[in-house]
Amino acid sequence: MKITPESASIGFIGLGVMGRSMAANLMKTGYQLHVHTRTRDKGQALIEAGAQWHDSPASLARVCDAIITIVGMPEDVESVYLGKDGLIANSRPRTLLIDMTTSSPALAKRIFETGQEKELACLDAPVSGGDIGARNAKLSIMVGGEEDAFNTALPLFETMGANCVRQGPAGSGQHTKMANQIAIASGMLGVCEAMAYAKQAGLDQETVLKSIGSGAAGSWSLSNLAPRMIAGDFAPGFYVKHFIKDLRIAIESAKDLGLEAPGLELAIRMYEKLAAEGGENLGTQALYRLYQG
């Protein structure tokens, strides 16, 4: 199958902040979209732009050649894919199913295997790049699954992302995303502690960034989130509660792999403390609050 706007009907399930922008980019490129999401209101703008609404994943599945999902938690992924009214039970053979939720690598493998029995090609393809990356079609898309399926999906990926890489067999996309989140987690501790130290030492934090921002301490978090910490701006770019979800998957997955990850364990304890203190709807840079005494 070759996917083009003329030849393929595309399904899109999950129209949160990320999904809405990704779906809009597909429509801009000319794809005819079938959409479903838990709260219909979130699809209103897309429906008005011509997307066709479906009341259930099952209804959508029956008419699509390729279906993209980006929902909330691994439980949601499980129900959308493996439930009685889900995609695997209701898609036509040879439909391409692409889960872009950040979810469990083990679940991704299970979906792939269950899909195979029904002649369905399944890819796990979580993203990084946030709401801005989604809007500007600059996402990094990390893909697990068979090479043929990846090549078939590539035109869709390239409509949503700027860095689309097949990482290996089913589950590899999720594993790569976990590696990404693991690197971020401890890195954020370093940025928070450096900024808290600077403040406590009586330094001007912005001047400190001029010295340390571009050398061996440099990072995306230091450049992009430290200025928000300094300004007391804890508004969500990426929600604490979503990061905790990801880190829990990472911890679980590391345990399955027999890997000790003390930095990751420390980071999740800190983030859970932040959430317990009411920070779950703040942005990840709010970890800095724990250091403010």
Next chain:
Amino acid sequence: MKITPESASIGFIGLGVMGRSMAANLMKTGYQLHVHTRTRDKGQALIEAGAQWHDSPASLARVCDAIITIVGMPEDVESVYLGKDGLIANSRPRTLLIDMTTSSPALAKRIFETGQEKELACLDAPVSGGDIGARNAKLSIMVGGEEDAFNTALPLFETMGANCVRQGPAGSGQHTKMANQIAIASGMLGVCEAMAYAKQAGLDQETVLKSIGSGAAGSWSLSNLAPRMIAGDFAPGFYVKHFIKDLRIAIESAKDLGLEAPGLELAIRMYEKLAAEGGENLGTQALYRLYQG
């Protein structure tokens, strides 16, 4: 005082890997150097290029208008500055003393105050950028001390560095360097754990870097040190033993400031474990070895 190659005699104490390159850059710009270091052999090339050798800091101090030091440990700084044969006891009034060693902020303040009593201007000015930054005069120089002294020293700094920033009063340069090392320490845990996770999950680590290297997980360490981890190249860019020295100063200083820094504490425990297992002469990226099982 205005420092120019024509008007000022410059002293340079400490000709290790960093000091040698920094001193060479001063000579290239035309400065007449007086040099001293613990092991005379290390000064041989500079002496042959015209630097004047002194057998002690005291001898050097008597003939210099500005003196730069970059020695090993805070104890070495203390002895070079505050010892009987040291710089403060033997420099002429109004000499500019610049310590570029990464050392204790509290010691920097003590040197500044002791210097003041003798009409000596003291700056703490640790660097980041490593041996390559030193060679190419691209160091980031973080300076603490009085503004006049900073302005006087600027021509020297600009001969050695590309990013020379006054951070505040005495000790502020060292505090800024500590913030830098604190950010690096936890960040390195994140990079090691991400790479170890990727390997354990059966991913191709270099392909993982293609997905995660330039997004929110991106950092100098991920770009520059993860490839060395993957290649099993643990040769020192920056020595584990020196990083441990820095982190101990940071821990001590954080304690003085009443700051809890669990990421920093975890990092130093890990690095001490690595050193105890024989890794102290490896590069900081060798922390990855602890995760290789």
